Amino acid sequence: MSILAPKFRLSYFLSSLTDNIFWIVVIFTLIGLPILFIVLFFVQLPVYESELINPFLTLSWIFHPELALPLLKAFLLTDMFRIIVFPGFGFAALIAASVIFIERKMLAKLQLRVGPFYCGKIEGILQLMADGLKLVSKEIIIPAKADKPIFIAAPLLFIGTAAAFVALIPVAPGWVVANIDLGLIAVFAVIGFFPIITVLSSWSANSKYPFIGGIRALFQMVSFEIPLILSLLGIVILTGTLNLSEIVESQANFPWIIFLPIGAIVFFVAMLAELERIPFDLPEAESEIVAGWLTELSGMMYGLVQLGSYLKLYAFAALFVVLFLGGWQGPVFFPPLEETLIHEGQTIGPITIQTPGLPIFSMEFFSGVIWFILKTAVVIFFILLPRGVFPRIRIDLLLDLGWTKLIGLSFVNIFIALALIYSGVFGPGGLL
């Protein structure tokens, strides 16, 4: 398989290696270090042994295993960590990337083929990285008569909105970027941005197919937002709160999908439409309107929109889990970590790592996150599966489905919720 290039010279290879190392060092010193400093100036640093740590101390301590730990602990508690790494963008992007890979492999399996196979030795696990590199290295072509500022801003806005959506999702108890009382309303507000961005992008491209695709996306998203919102009213009625964390906690005994299956189905279908997944991928209907509103996007602009849409997919799946499947709730099925490990540390070679008080080592957290990811994976599987099974629907059938059937069903769902309240099953003094 892999043979050396025909004009291989060891000296060229070595010199290219040293070149690379040189440039990495230069770039890190000129760009990386200043950025690190800027970040450290804004991070709230902890007091360690009655000494307020400043950025310079941080830089020197970060390489000391015992001193680095309190720093790490402090960093884990910052908002920055939440936004960038764990329940926020980084975690979501990781899940989005794995969703793309799983989607491709699963679709390939369904279609009796292999899928990504050669990149990364193990079943093509690095294919996504290769695709990303390809997109980064491609030229970005902007149509001559496009409205350039809006056209360039649209993908950024798209991914920003998707990230804002992700920020509202609680992953584990207490682990949410923005824990606001009107969480559900905030979700609807964020979802409302997507059609606007789509129309902006397609209009500013000044091209026919994006225009048709944008109009279709507008139709589709607006008409499916209404059943999307209505289908969640049942839960709001039953729980009496809009805070997503509280909604999760209200499902400690049973998830809402047991009592509101119709709402769950309506929400799922509306979710597929909002995500522009097959069978509702009309805005990107390839054989009709080339690539819909993505036609004129090229290079990393397209890559950003794709990343944004997969973030959106994760966020919607997570929202489904939070609302209907009980979020992080679930039995703890593995033995808890030993107390000694947490308090006295683990000896790895010459150094001993002590992790007292680290928030990530609590049982609650572990079990919560695992349950959450498992449930999200199941929902994502059912989001991905229709892509291999259904053809694309037509626009009039789609609007018919959205405006008549789903809205009707969501009203049925609301009545079920009201009936549950009035019959005394739920609510103050209820049976459950």
Next chain:
Amino acid sequence: MGTATGIIKALNSGIKHLAIKRFTLRYPEQKLKFVGDGYQYDPTSGVGIAGYKGRHMLFHDKCTGCQLCAIACEGVAEAIAMVKVPEEWKHNKKAIMPQIDYGKCVFCGLCVDACPFYALYMTNDYELSSYTKEGLIYTPAQLQVKPDVQQDVEIQIDERGATHG
């Protein structure tokens, strides 16, 4: 509800096929096995012998330089040119033999049909790519070489679907 059962059936069929064997032939590692040693023609009976129509193979000891293959190719692809060869055979007075340009050849096999002396066969070799167009022109000396092909994969059918073994 016909619609609901239809949707559930379709989803079920999709999930069922997740467990069926993959059909893909992983080409560079696996190569499909062909019938015989390639397409040949029997001038006495006027019927060909089934086989894959790949690169030609020329038997220098049988070629008489009669140009019939070149004439046959003239109406089809104009891929065959007759060139001088240094060898001197008794039956090849003009000392010319076909040289085939695989940039033009369409692998129809009419030249094999045209040869009255069993001198031109087709073989199972189809990996003819080259970095230059000149590399695609096979001289009589190159055509003489019997290709070394390792093709051993066949379609296998069992309960869990068909695969390339």
Next chain:
Amino acid sequence: MTAKLPPGLKLQKVDERIMTLNVGPQHPGSGHMRLIVQVDGDFIVACDPDPGYVHRGEEKMAEYRNYLFNIPHLERPIIHDSCNILYPYVLAVEEIIGAEVPERAKYVRVIASELNRCVYILYWLGIYGIFLGHSTMFMWPMGDRELFIDLLEKLTGARVTHAYFIPGGVRNDLPANFEDVCLRQVNYFEKRIKEYADIFYNNPILIHRTENTGVLSREDAIRLGTTGSVLRASGVDFDLRTKEPYDAYEELNVNIPVLKEGDSYARSKIPWLDMFESCNIIREALEKMPKSGAVRTKLKPNPRGGDVTVYKRTESGRGSLGCYIVSKNKPEPYRLKLSVPSFRNLIALPYLLKGEKLGNMPAVYWSLNYWPVEADR
């Protein structure tokens, strides 16, 4: 707006609601042709097909080559159905030069032709699937097509352009053990295409989507001279394999599927049903075929015909394919005209698309069993 136009150009007054879309040739939903589609909102006002993107003058080329050398290049217009596009030509040439076909060769031809029909239909079906956004229906037929490609490769020695039929028979006899392999793969294939029902043909979304779109009534189908699956989907029971049986079809038992609806769903279902029938025909032909015998009669070198005109037609994967040859005492045909089914079905496209929704365009267009390269010749 106020700038002066160059001489010779005039500003046209157009209804501002109407948008003209150039669908093709670089459009994913067109194939090698252009459709000039005018849409008013989501409705198609007019559609003007503009074929010719891959026109290569096969008919003119045929006038320079003799009857044998025409074979490799006449199958180029549709390489996925190359046996069937050669069939009427070979029959016509046999009538012109007066060649007899051995009995076994007739059956071999039928088998090759039916195998090739399945190969074509699967390719067509794959594209129909991807046009409707059903990627599984693209991959499955492409994979299952390999079974038949494999058989044809064993039989003819080439995967797509077989150049297998020849005036007076076929080029080579069946390879050893071909009957068993053929039966095994055809039987497996029949099991396989039954699985298309759940995921594609009985899929409610597909049915909702393509039912009652592009309805071609029986009268219109006849008047427009459509052929093949388009005609049979509109309720006309016309298939040359039964109506004007050629070669071994006379002895075979052929049941042609006919549907009445005439919409894109019926048009897309007919080829699928055809594949079951092809499997039956292959099995029957393998059974009835003489177990040994010649497959090709020897012709004179460079055969030439008299001063005659011959029109022969056969049933290809898309419909009846006619070949009109004017012979003038020469080894080359004086004029060769292929009346290809794709070209005949194309006339229905502007007729059907008028008033349809834009979303139905790929479904209606590809359900016409149209192959752009063949239509252009």
Next chain:
Amino acid sequence: MSSDTETKDPETKAPEKKELPAKPEEQLPEFEKGLSDKIVAKFGEKTEVAFVKPDRIRINVKKEDIKDVAIFIRDDLGFDHAESVAGVDFPADKEIEVVYHLGNYTDPKLSRQVLALATRAPREDTPNPGNDSTRLPSLREVFYSVEFHERECFEMLGVYFDGHPDNRRLLLPEDWADLPPLRKDFDSKGR
């Protein structure tokens, strides 16, 4: 046949099939003969039956009469669609022949039959498609299915069809300024 390729074959073998059209008078197939007789009975001198073979009839008419004959064939004989329109160039006769192959879909008796209706248009040596005397009446009113075939015939041979609603280019490129390519004096370079 060991070599399909001996191009310099003696010409003496050629005229062997020449007497084919002359022979079949005694064994004319009945049904086909009946069809051609009907046309002859209706139009008499105006039509000329070129041959009657099993399943195939060919009738030559003058271009003035072709529309009447076509209407008769459609209404009284039951041929309901045209399968192909083939133009053939005859520079020696200074004429271009256009052959309509007509078929039937519905009548089981007729479905084997193909009736070739041929007519001839005058040919000019320096063609100016659309504006010279190479004109024929269009049969599009009679057989709707000839629409694209006649368009193709127009661009390939330069035969203008009077009464055709849409006589535009179909297959050839928009900037084609050469001779109509299927004429015999258009030499395809490099074959």
